[in-house]
Amino acid sequence: MKKYLKLSALCLLFSAVAMVFGSCKDDDPGVADPLLGLSIDVGELAEGVVPPRVEVDQANKLITVTLSQPLDLTNAKVKFDLVDGASLYSPYVTNPVMMDLSTENGVVISTGDNLVFYKIVSFVDWALTDFKATTNGVEGAVTINQSQSLIAIYFPDPNIDLKNVNVEMTLSESTTPVDPASTTAVMDLTADTTYIKLNNQFVGEMFYKVVCWYNLSGGEVLNIGASDVNIVKGDDGVYTLTTTGSEPMFWTQNFQVGYPGHMLAFEYRSTADVKGNKVSLDLSDKEVTLGCYDLESTTEWKRYAIDLTTIIRNADQAVPGYSANFVFGETEPGTEIEIRNVQVRERTASELKRRKEGARIFFPAADGGAHNVTCSIESDDDDEEYITYCFTVTNLGDPYYHSSGKSNNSTIEHTQVYYDYKCNQKFHFQLFFREVGGWEANLPTVQATDIWVAVHVDWTDAVEKKFNQFPDAGNHQMRLDIDDLAATGSVYLRDLRMERPDNEEVPQ
Secondary structure, eight states: OHHHHHHHHHHHHHHHHHHHHHHHHHTOOOOSOOEEEEEEEOSOOOTTOOOOEEEEETTTTEEEEEESSOOOOTTEEEEEEEOTTOEEEESOOSSSEEEOOSSOEEEEEEETTEEEEEEEEEEEOOSEEEEEEEETTEEOEEEEEGGGTEEEEEESOSSSOTTSEEEEEEEOTTEEEEESSSSEEEEOOOSSOEEEEEEETTTEEEEEEEEEEEOOTTSBOSOEEEESEEEEEOTTSOEEEEEOSSSOEEEEOOEEOOSSOOEEEEEEEESSOBBSOEEESSTTOGGGEEEOOOBOOEEEEEEEEEEOHHHHTTSOTTSOEEOOEEEOOBOOTTOEEEEEEEEEEOOOHHHHHHHHHSEEEEOOSOOTTOBSEEEEEOOOOSOGGGOEEEEEESOSSSOEEEOOEESSOOOTTOOEEEEEEEESSOBEEEEESSTTTTOEEEOOOBOOEEEEEEEEEEOHHHHHHHHHHOTTGGGSOOEEEEEOOSSSOEEEEEEEEEEOOOOOOOOO
16 A cells, blocks of 8 residues: 555656646747848859848748849758757758749748748849830830830820920839939930939949830931031921041931831932941941942932841840931041931832832752852741841852742843842852853942841843843843852852832932
8 A cells, every 4th residue: 555655656756747847848939030130142143233132021020032133043042040049940951051032932940849930032123113204195105124224115106295205203112213303204305315313222323224216107207316427407308418527327216116127218419429338226236237228429319218127137126116327338528418308117019019029039958050159048037038048159160059949030120139148258249040051140249248238239231131132031040150259158148139120200
């Protein structure tokens, strides 16, 4: 009996001790805020890129990762700074850890007997989140390209006042306006490019570029600018340009790019021939620059039109507005050039008709009868008008290549030859209407160029001579010879065609 009481008393003692210790453990909740902070390593950042900023909201157990611009956070190295005694519990046990922070994520921290969950979110703190532009009661269509810090504004009506545009900006909480000094302002957007200056607490001083353009298709350019020339606009709409510098040019206001085709067109008179001209959407970018036709000295008004489609197709479509810069080539200071009716427009009905009825020449990727030259098709475009051929001359001994056909048979009326080329040395083409019998005709020697150059040749005499001798000359495939190269190399060619002449009269 006594032994049983002793054992019972011992059991009660152990139970009491266990209850005391168990009570102590249940009373150890750890700390309420076990996370002191964290750092994120996303690898080496490009120059000027600000590292991610991290904020911890202890009350809501929320970790916010703020970026100044998009960064790859799919495999970020994260180091958690924890209070003494705390540790990562789930889903990680090591510290630092690799985490995907590109989507909402989280971490569980063990502290005492408790587990504390923190949610992690990330976002890009764009300084400017919305932009409105209104003038004459017309609101422009606005596109914001955050990666390029670009605001593009499109107005469908050209008859509006761009000197007094009402703008309204929506900025992030960490951003304040600098110039203009308010989020609402009246701005002059007539310049090709305007800049808005902001101050962001995260990245500091920053700029957004503003590009504004009209729908000019079929309409006259209302304003042109010029450089290295004296420019005077007469009451009759004629601009008189007198060259003064080394690279005289004029430019249009910005316009919207698109298909099918944009023509830069104007009428002109000139006191001298102007050769080696070019037109560019961006003078620093060779891919959107095209060498174009000469201006001939004339006292009568002449029509001039250059197709911008090929360079527009190379343009970065993230920038929807462009200005066409027309650079005069070989000109002496004091040359006087008059221009009027400057347009950026679609092709006219007569231009479309001439192209459709023209004889466009195509080439196969392999020609069993070729001599000392191979051909590759460089274009991945399904549009046959813009197939790019690369002819590689393997030997200078009479290199030639046969065409595969034409869009239409040519006639004695197809006297105008057009093509674009690019080559690192000068050369000239010969075209054989029919190989047997020597029905060849020469095209003029062209100079070396690293930009595409558009060529127009009035071939009236040569064509009439061939068709008078051989009435069926235009019914055959053709042979292209590449002559007078100084060394073997490549010649790029596109849009080789023969058209009827433009017989529309220009009012004098």
